[in-house]
Amino acid sequence: MIDAPVAVKLAGIWKRFPGVIANSDINLDVRRGSVHAIVGENGAGKSTLMKILYGMQKPDEGTIAINGNEVIFHSPSDAIDAGIGMVHQHFMLADNLTVLENIILGSEPTKRGVINQQTALTRLTQLAQQYGLDVPFNSFVSELGVGARQRIEILKVLYRGASILILDEPTAVLVPHEVDELFSALSDLKAEGITILFISHKLDEVLAIADEISVIRAGSTVATVDPRTQKVSADDLAEMMVGSELPTPETRGSTVTDEVIIDVRNLSVLTAAGKPLVDDVSFKIHAGEILGIAGVEGNGQAEIVDALMGIIKSSGVLIYNGGDISKWSTRKRREQGFGFIPEDRMRQGLLLEAPLWENKMLGHQTLKPNSNGFLLTPADAKNDTARIIDEYDVRTPSIDVFASALSGGNQQKLIVGREMSSDPKFLLAAHPTRGVDVGAQSAIWDHLRKARESGLAVLLISADLDELIGLSDTIKVLLRGKFVADANPVTVTPQELGTAMTGVKKSDGIEAAS
Amino acid sequence: MNTKSPSIRIFAFFISAMTLLSISRIFADTNDLTSRGTMAAAFGLAVPIGLAGLGGLWSERAGIVNIGLEGMMILGTFGAGWAGWQWGPWAGVLGAVTFGMLGALLFAIVTVSFGVDQIIAGTAINILGLGLAQFLAKLAFSNAPGGGQSQSPPVKGLLPSVTIDFIADPLNTLQQKGWFVISDLAGMFSGLFYHLSYLTILTVILFVLTGWTLWRTSFGLRLRSAGESPSAAETLGVNVIRYKYIAVIISGSLAGLAGAYLAIVGTNVYRGGQTAGRGYIGLATMIFGNWRPMGTGIGATVFGYIDTLQLRDNANIRGLVLFGALVLIALAFLGLRSGVRATSLAFLIIGSALVGGFLASTNMAPEVAQVAPYVTTLLVLATASQRLRPPATAGMAYRKGESH
């Protein structure tokens, strides 16, 4: 394997953006038929490097050689022609087009300009069977969940007959069982001699699948290791990446009290067509308790959160501090101590084209220090923003820059800081550390733990099962809008939890839902 | 009901509507409601609106909101008047398309290449189109015999129009019998074959061609992908910028063609102010039609139909009121059966009120007729449930290589 010829050779790649050097003198050899993993903290330059290889960006310096031939890519179509395919970190799909259209776009089988659907369908059905990538070809993408979307992305690449596959964080949104399916497909591909470049922040996955691992730090390659021959652990990798140890989300000791903060009874959310998305769910959270909800994305987590925030219509009773608040508006809920870290910060958490200090007011605009309920108090708000920037280590030159100028991790820190500063009694935290690097991750975990100690009730939703198990006092498993199992975070393993999420079977750490 | 196939349901729906229309015609005593002349004229008034709507559709499908249709249409009327006066009607059509395209090209440069706000750019194009057309008209027509500062001399000759007599005439005879439903159907279909301008035929072809191109060809898929997810398209090697340019330019040529219809078929001169806001109404029919050619065409035809009704005969509007009432009452009964109480009751009340209005009025103020097309549009939109699916990135600027 190690002796296989080099399929991709990146030599002396430099790429500079205004104010940052994304890649500085990167050298990388990827052997044919191998899985080559690339790891590095957020912003290390991984995606940039892959975009360069895929012709989306031009390197400032350096050369690319494919199968020994030096190439210059002007656009992705050049790269596609050279047999390269890329699955992007963020889905590159058009919601209002069908699955089939999304896949064949740009390489449609045509007869005098007219798309030959049948040809495409035949070929795709065969590909889908071969690699176990099952998707409904005639559905609109908007109707599908993340797992199916990821399969579409891979089919897109395979359909073009790529021999070199770039996968940029393909597992970030997948649950363990889906990850397994993906890996088995990757093994098949590898067996056919296809070369795979694989990026992930989940180091155990990397160790499980990679033939070679390159570590990128601050834009340069710092090491390339062979996990098959060299003994490396996740901790070793993390240390190479950031120069520090891997943080853990472990919480010590229970702070759960008897005081029920939030009591949800028979919560249901229906689609416009009357289909239940959340189906008669009940639970309680006490002061000082973190309740984790595990579940494959799209099983009703987002709807529970939105319903509790009063953003969408729901039925059922919501008791907060002993009073029925089912009729409260979102605003009233926020004023009375609901904190909210949304799953999609771009969509629900930020005003991208507004300065940081105005973003700091968002969700708390009726409260001190942002306003007196009617008039804004910008001076106080600015001071408080400066404090948050400082306390939460948000890296920015000033509080006047637009939120869009911050990196994802720093945006998230701002949101966490903002929500914690309003002294919430009940916090809804959805994927609080998604896409955030290890340093910022541990800081956010620290803040959650501290708040919990001081009596905060937290509803935690996370696809990161380590995080969920580590932080939660109680875990409930959500499937098709219903709680199907309870898990004891002290004993349950991520594998068990992941299995329970797909509704397959029960094991030690898992009990039937109470 | 639900088990029937869609085509049977559409047919049943159509026949029910025709039945109600026929009842209205008889009670309102206005045969013109479904006459061949009405239908032919309705198509005539619908064509410029429909073409503008189709233009909007092309551009929005590629992600560019085109408020500037009105301005491109104005440029089209000038191009038609000027070239038509010099070299005849077909040259006029070409002139209109060219002028519309030039407006669109400018629009594309600022929206696609510079990525400025599309609403602003469209508004600017409307101002610019108006100014340019009037400026050029003053220079070109002021001293021309038969022309004036804001009117061109007549277009040289007429565009031919066709009537397929052996279909149109028997149908028309049938219509004049006044038979229940049958005559109505005959009249409306007869209108399809009567006094059709070549431009009308071209318009129908363009609608069909648009649907076919956008949804059946690879060109169309790529163009739509530029409006649905340009970043995805770009990663698959689609030249998004090029497709956006093409879409906007086609959009402008269709708007120009709409102008040509007004200046060559609707009448035979360019006149300042001739577009009368039809670019905006076209945009409305496109939204009404859910960004699809069929829906846009229906929207434009309904609008043209009602405008024709009121223009041809005030009595028609009484028929229309009765028709609206009957439709609402029918919807109310259907709704009650499937348990949609509140809305059905509202429909029932409004419907009954309309019947009352119909019975009480023998003579309506002309204003009622004049605003009928606009009121009807609002009523249709308010009663129809709106499940619109605009292209996902319509209105957003797209910059190459900046997708995350």
Added chain:
Amino acid sequence: MSRQKILNSLAAPLLAVAFSLVVVTIILFAFGSNVFEVFNAMAVYGTSPRSLTLMLNLATTYYISAVAVAIGFKMNLFNIGVNGQYMLGGMCAAAVAGSLNLPGVVAIPITIFVAIAVGAAWAGVAAWLKSARGVSEVISTIMLNFIALGLISYTIIRTNVGRPAALNVRGTEIIPPNGRMVGWNLLSPSIKVYGFIIVAILIGVLYWFVLNRTVFGYDLRASGLSASAASASGVNSKRMVVITMLISGGIAGMVGLPDLLGNDPYSYTLNFPSGYGFTGIAIALLGRNNPIGIAFGAILWAFLDVSSQILDIENVPREIVTIMQGVIVLAVVVAYELVRRNRVKSEQQNVGEALAQKESSAS
């Protein structure tokens, strides 16, 4: 820093005006006019005291119209219906004002109130259609513009509200002198600056204050920047649509008042100027929905409109000014876009540098 900022925000519009001058020069040159003479005539005529007064008066109207549009734009509502709203509001206000015989301090506020109420009510139809029935306000306001014309025509021709105002002119009862808001001879002895300019300035100040200093304004801007984020922050988006539309319509209702209360014939006639609504859209865009920007936009637009009067006398088609206005709008947005890109770039650069500094100081 702040001077730099001012320079930056001025650079774009100035460049745009200059660019449009170049375009117009080329056009004029191509058609054989004496470019210098034309511009000179416009400048001389346009800066005479009379013209300046007319400019202020026209700008007053434009300003109100543009603010009405801008407040909708701030939350991505496209109120194309200002035209219908001001015409209907103006007619009702004129009818009421004409029937009142009260001292000005009472009559004028009543007139203004009626205009606001009617404009808001007419916009309210579109607001209801959008929030309750999901009808795009773009369509509904276009339709409502036409329907408003029908209503006005009906009222003035067929009801007692209308009466012959002069030979061949029909309109509402003439507003008695008490109810007028004529103004002052500030610049020229022969012509008055509309008294309503005070109200326009007030509207601008209020607009700025509400938008930037109140929670409501914050909610509104947030809704415009991101509807989903606003709703997660506790903004009731349907209510926001309704309120904003009502405010926009209320302001729009006043667009006709400067002319109505400040100029002959002190009556809403069937020839009342139409089209201020569409000009308002352009000016709101030109001024980037900013109260000061809109003021500059309105004054520039009005200056061009007024000074273009001389062109007929100079044998140049007056439409050259319309072309110029269109080019200015286009050029301004292009210039702003370039400035914006620059800003984003430098901001990211700053962020990058801040990051790098912290990193190096940390290690």
Added chain:
Amino acid sequence: SSSNNDAGADVKVGLAYDTGGKGDGSFNDAAFAGLTKAQTDLGVEFKEVEAGLNSTDASREELLRLLADTGYNPVIAVGFLYGTALGNVAKEYPDVNFAIVDSVIDSPNVASLVFAAEQASYLVGVIAATASKSGRIGFIGGMEIPLIKNFEVGYNQGAQSVNPNIIIESKYMGPAGDNTAWNVPEKAKTATEGMIAKGVDVAYAAAGGSGLGMFQAIQAGGGPAKGLWAIGVDSDQYTIPSLADVKDVILTSALKRVDVSVYEVIKGVVDDAPLTGVQNFDLSRDGVGYATSNSSVEPFKAAADAAAEKIKSGEIVVKTAE
């Protein structure tokens, strides 16, 4: 220009049209005809201006003021929309002679040129009713403003004087205030087609540029060969170059001799005897009438002329709208 007579060589005439005026083939073109006649006959110089789109009273006033200011005398405003504006300017320039069409301004230096359009309409109404075989005639109006309503009222009265049972279909192209109503010939065409479908065989339009649509519909319906006739307005539309394509269907036109009035105003200034006060251009002064350039109108002339005599003598009083 070549002038046979240069008595007016030092007279500079300023003429202001309203928005989109010149080239309408009717009213404004009539004013232009008067102007050109004055140019050839009297050798005057002139300047034409036009109100812009969305003009206000203030902007119209400036236009007139500019003319007066730059030495034009007389200054003639074509259209009642200039009423308020001209009233103000005339006060400020007492030494300049002003004239306005279709409006009345009470000022010593203003000639108010008013036309008995209802009388002309009465005459064409007589012709229409006489020419109609079906007993149904039509009227197409631009907007239902008082000025246009007068045409309709006179037309109806004339037609009913011939045939009391006559049915008159009437349609306006838009609500009052909708300025597009003057520019939508295709709508006038549709309306006329509707009338023809109901049996109308003679139609009369007072709809500005939209009137063209009526001519086209009558022509498309078969025209004189099928007994269909159209009646024009203001100018003798049979002779207007831009209408040459459809002239065959124009039986006659109700004339509003704006050309005569404009010429008289200019002549008055040239002769140092400026016209002032209300100048009533009615039948007795030949200020209105009907056109006879299409010889097809011969058979109906007798009836029309008889009616004209009765109007002049006061035996018939033609009503107006208000």
